[in-house]
Amino acid sequence: MYHLNLDFANVLLAFDALQDKEMTSHDRLETALMLMAGEDLPDLEDWPDLWDAITGVLRAEDVHAVEYDQNGDPMPQHIQQRKPDFDFGQDAQLIYAAFWQTYGLDLFEQRGQMHWYKFQSLLAGLPDDTKFSRVRQIRGTKLSDIKDKKERAEMAKLKREVALVAVEDGEEEGGDAYGS
Secondary structure (H helix, E strand, O other): OOOOOOEHHHHHHHHHHHHOOOOOHHHHHHHHHHHHHOOOOOOHHHHHHHHHHHHHHHOHHHOOOOOEOOOOOEOOOOOOOOOOOOOOOOOHHHHHHHHHHHHOOOHHHHOOOOEHHHHHHHHHOOOOOOHHHHHHHHHHOOHHHOOOHHHHHHHHHHHHHHOOEOOOOOOEOOOOOOOO
């Protein structure tokens, strides 16, 4: 049994470690596990299972209620894969500013005090009037839904300006964003 360090800043450090291309994949996973579960790790072959368990805990708030049919059997769930519309690393300044603007919270002062679930809940509750929310909305806009050519061209320009940069190869559009 492991006692996880679910301070939001610690979780974000673990995610950063997983994307650090200057480390080997072994070192990235070991660093993330040590940040989350401490230094007393299981044998190497059990690391993927431990990380899967940790990500299950981190994403627990994303679990949707199970619907049942008339016989009491669970209905099939349709999980829709969405393209990431934010990245904790690339959007860190926008997230910081949005928390300050909305909640008056200085995230630097919240390190060691704010649980991951609270951070996730507050992040999900950010209003549309933050720059972070506006950038996410731009990233999520489908150009094909815009009929006016001028509006579509303007939105395409905005999308290029705020596009996520892939961590692996530096190309634009969607990298390994979590939680988006």
